[in-house]
Amino acid sequence: MLNIKFIRENEKMVRAAILNKNEKVDLDNVLNLDQEKRKLQFEYDSNKAVQNKLSKQIPTLKKEKKDVSEIMNNMKELSLKNKNILSELNIVSKKFNYAMLTIPNIPSTDVPIGRDESDNEFKYEWGKKPVFDFVPKDHLELAKINSLLDQQRATKMSSSGFMGYYDKGAMLERALINYMLDFHIQKHGYTEISFPILVNRKAMIGTGQLPKLENDMYRIEQDDLFLVPTAEVSTTNFYAEEILASKDIPVKFVSYSPCFRREAGSYGKETKGLQRLHQFNKVEMVRFVKKEDSYIALDEMKNDAEEILQSLGLHYRVMNLATGDLSFASAKTYDLEVWAPGTNRYLEVSSISNFEDFQARRALIRYRNENDKLEFVHTLNGSGLATPRLVISLLESYQNESGSIDFPENLKPYLK
RNA sequence: GGAGAGUUGCCGGAGUGGUUGAACGGGACGGUCUCGAAAACCGUUGUGGAUUUACGUCUACCCAGGGUUCGAAUCCCUGACUCUCCGCCA
Numbered sequence: 001m002l003n004i005k006f007i008r009e010n011e012k013m014v015r016a017a018i019l020n021k022n023e024k025v026d027l028d029n030v031l032n033l034d035q036e037k038r039k040l041q042f043e044y045d046s047n048k049a050v051q052n053k054l055s056k057q058i059p060t061l062k063k064e065k066k067d068v069s070e071i072m073n074n075m076k077e078l079s080l081k082n083k084n085i086l087s088e089l090n091i092v093s094k095k096f097n098y099a100m101l102t103i104p105n106i107p108s109t110d111v112p113i114g115r116d117e118s119d120n121e122f123k124y125e126w127g128k129k130p131v132f133d134f135v136p137k138d139h140l141e142l143a144k145i146n147s148l149l150d151q152q153r154a155t156k157m158s159s160s161g162f163m164g165y166y167d168k169g170a171m172l173e174r175a176l177i178n179y180m181l182d183f184h185i186q187k188h189g190y191t192e193i194s195f196p197i198l199v200n201r202k203a204m205i206g207t208g209q210l211p212k213l214e215n216d217m218y219r220i221e222q223d224d225l226f227l228v229p230t231a232e233v234s235t236t237n238f239y240a241e242e243i244l245a246s247k248d249i250p251v252k253f254v255s256y257s258p259c260f261r262r263e264a265g266s267y268g269k270e271t272k273g274l275q276r277l278h279q280f281n282k283v284e285m286v287r288f289v290k291k292e293d294s295y296i297a298l299d300e301m302k303n304d305a306e307e308i309l310q311s312l313g314l315h316y317r318v319m320n321l322a323t324g325d326l327s328f329a330s331a332k333t334y335d336l337e338v339w340a341p342g343t344n345r346y347l348e349v350s351s352i353s354n355f356e357d358f359q360a361r362r363a364l365i366r367y368r369n370e371n372d373k374l375e376f377v378h379t380l381n382g383s384g385l386a387t388p389r390l391v392i393s394l395l396e397s398y399q400n401e402s403g404s405i406d407f408p409e410n411l412k413p414y415l416k
Numbered sequence: 417g418g419a420g421a422g423u424u425g426c427c428g429g430a431g432u433g434g435u436u437g438a439a440c441g442g443g444a445c446g447g448u449c450u451c452g453a454a455a456a457c458c459g460u461u462g463u464g465g466a467u468u469u470a471c472g473u474c475u476a477c478c479c480a481g482g483g484u485u486c487g488a489a490u491c492c493c494u495g496a497c498u499c500u501c502c503g504c505c506a
Contacts, residue, residue: 075486
């Protein structure tokens with residue numbers, strides 16, 4: 001959520017952000033509601049002031065045994081009038097609050113302006129594409145040869161878009177999760193947490209998935225709970241409605257969770273095999289930092305994620321997302337795209353984002369600064385990493401001509 | 417799922433209709449005292465909104481949302497959560 005005062009004073013910038021992010025928001029409506037709300041608030045406050053003042057006189061007058069019937073009658077009228085104003089104010093406030101939730105965050109100044117992912121800016125790459133003296137197979141062929149995946153049975157018991165891992169495949173995935181968690185905990189100083197993957201509406205609004213993406217989320221109607229699309233939701237909401245002491249931040253959390261995405265309308269879009277699933281596993285990093293530190297933290301987190309890929313010897317490139325590809329809540333996002341030689345594509349395995357105070361305003365996460373003043377924290381998160389595409393890249397990068405796989409040394413202790 | 421108890425400020429805890437943003441105690445912060453510290457004493461100590469150049473003023477908030485009333489932390493209704501006991505259960 002943006003600060004309404006900021007919106008009033010920087011209307012142009014907000015309009016540009018909405019346009020560049022391909023969002024459809026009626027900003028005029030927001031500004032009108034804001035004005036109307038303030039007008040009603042003023043009316044209510046000044047009427048209430050009169051009412052309170054008169055009301056305080058009543059007990060004294062009564063003690064002096066004076067007749068209060070006339071003043072009471074006047075008060076009745078005043079009170080009724082103000083109640084009407086209040087109910088109007090409540091209606092306008094609700095509309096205003098909702099409208100505020102539909103305004104996206106403003107992209108940082110060094111985010112390239114562009115329509116979609118084709119405008120993402122290439123920053124740099126690490127390693128080289130592996131060279132094979134045979135035609136590399138894609139991960140589905142390799143999985144078949146080694147009996148690692150079973151999509152048919154997953155679909156049988158669930159529905160399309162779900163994947164099953166079998167034998168060494170299941171072990172590999174579990175190994176990766178543990179490997180990455182240990183890596184971030186031991187080498188990068190994160191604290192592991194594990195919180196519900198079924199969360200309420202408020203939490204989903206807090207991190208910005210709602211109201212925009214309701215159709216892309218799995219929802220338990222009976223309880224109005226949502227399956228998280230990422231551990232970001234439960235991890236960032238850890239501190240919702242709390243005030244942190246200056247000494248308690250920065251906070252660095254890492255959390256593993258399954259992630260659920262309906263991906264409504266994305267069928268046929270590079271969905272083969274492990275590329276795009278309704279359910280997948282992911283290790284997620286989240287940071288809470290002071291506002292002046294968030295861009296340094298963003299770079300650190302990008303490195304944290306990169307080191308996983310480096311330690312596994314996988315070639316990848318780093319992209320600075322263009323405004324049109326940036327998520328609703330993000331101010332700046334780096335994507336790490338790992339190379340998959342058999343699929344012959346770069347695959348996104350990590351998004352690392354700085355939300356500045358956008359999520360903190362929604363979820364009400366604040367801290368006391370050195371001067372004891374309350375400030376909104378800056379929140380960040382980054383995948384570290386998502387397993388399915390990492391599995392694709394590992395299988396395809398480390399394949400032999402026979403179809404067997406030689407996993408990197410670092411992973412071997414986890415594969416026993 | 418059944419029965420009961422509760423939810424007040426940083427914490428403990430009072431407050432059952434009127435000047436209560438909230439007694440009292442603790443903590444924290446500032447000051448006096450001291451070579452320094454402790455003790456003692458004095459003072460300060462919430463958040464949002466509106467308005468103001470500013471000092472300030474007004475308003476809202478005692479789990480949330482409604483209601484009664486001239487007036488609600490206090491009465492009524494609905495909901496959430498916590499605790500205790502019983503049932504069920506990995």
